Amino acid sequence: MSSPAAGNDPRPDAAPVVHARGLHKRFGSLVAVERVDLDVAPAECLGFLGPNGAGKTTTVRMLYGHTPATAGEIQVFGLDLAEHLRAIKASIGVVSQEDNLDPDFTVLQNLLVHGRYFGLKRRHLLPRAEELLGFLQLEERRHARIRELSGGLKRRLVIARALINAPKLLLLDEPTTGLDPQARQAIWERIRALRRAGTTILLTTHYMEEAAQLCTRVLIMDHGRILDGGPPQDLVARHAAPHVVELTGHPREAVDFVAGCEWPHEEAGDRLLVYPSNGQAEGVLREICSRFPIERAILRHGSLEDVFLRLTGHALRD
């Protein structure tokens, strides 16, 4: 098995939508993506989780030919990317990180003009655009100018636009970054609806919660490399613990004590995270609290944040 990513393909029997081997990208002396192997199975929602600069966006951009790979091979829908770029792009939807709606047009015009780039005829395009306005709850803003839209509405329009060609693969690059919680929930709900409808989705995020909420499989990425991958709960079971003791405002001796007990733990900023084995969590919490004065101690479920911390040694939001 050449990489953990390949090993964690949930449906190794199905022909992958994306198949990449040795994907490598260098910008001058900076290696942005380092020999990444990647398979995306049909109908899965695969998440790239990592901090800014991990190489998530570069990886996504290489998958639709926006950025040429320095080395490696990419197949999408079973076709060689370089050779069949136009045909592949015809069946992909892209939600890029930065807002690139056309400010010269209204909401509806943005959908129609984008659809025309795909060669869609107006008689098919208009009903499709109306359907998408409905799907993303934008009907009322049909004739609004882009600058009149809030961040959340703009994001929804970008997603509607990416769906205009009924893509077989949807690439979402940080779909909710910078949005308020309500707008984020609205978008998550739509992405889940797409997933249920069988759309293959690849998304990047630096929000643990987003990855846990949406993705059937998550790849942890840092410094251009994929560290591990799998369904969120498997990753938590493998690298963290079902329950985690999280402490803040603890004396130095508490860390030494935890280390002395050989309990798996990580320090992240001013937090101490302890990963006790199954069923031991409450005992560990009591043990520490009885010995040391602690400002705040909680027992919580293990999460992707813990996985990230254990794999990289630093918190995701560094």
Added chain:
Amino acid sequence: MPDALGLLRNISWRAWRVWHRDLLVYRATWWTNLLPPMLEPILYFFAFGAGVGMLVGRVLWEGREVSYLEFVAPGLVSVSVMFSAVFETSYGSFVRMYYQKTFDAILATPLSLEDVLVGEILWGATKSVLSAAVMAAVIAAFGLLVWPSSLWLLPLSAVGGLLFASLGLCFTAVCPTIDAFNLPTFLLIMPMFLFSGTFFPLEVLPGWAQVVGWGLPLTHLASLLRASTLGVAAPVLLPSLAYLAAVNAVLFVLALALMRRRLVR
């Protein structure tokens, strides 16, 4: 630098979809777009006809004596062809590329980068033709055009428009910021505007300046437009046309190559 053939192979008829996008934006504000080319010749004619023209009297061009207004009118059209295209593919394309990220959005569709660039060049040339047509209508009202030879204004404006649209896109490819356009504008566009036989015959300049002048594409465009508005079939015309075609080809490939170097990383 990518090879020229590879760039040309990336072009498809889909480029017209980008042209169509620009046309839709233009149509939405057609009135403010058409006003400048309508007013420009009227202002110029007042300045040159009532002002400069009174001082100059008649001008000798290709062995023929014409009034100053007859001389300067096609020169003004050539200037307008140049400015329309250059500004569209420099400032206009730069805004679409850099601020609006319109190119990025289009590149996620089946269009190639070269499709986008060719669409922009075609649109720049279209603006030149539109502007030349409007100006010609105004000039015709002054009785300064010879028909039917003046109909050549339109295809010639298209040739010139393509050339200057490619030139403007070269600027877009090398200018790091939008303010940097001042440099090519003042080093190249303004001298061309003034010293291309647009406002006075090149023959009045010293010999070396005439040589430089004949190297400028606008000189050839002005001369071709002047021949059509005056109804002259002069022998200098064919080499001028050939020169414009050659510069067109070079700038077109250069624009595609420089833009690919800028945008594909």
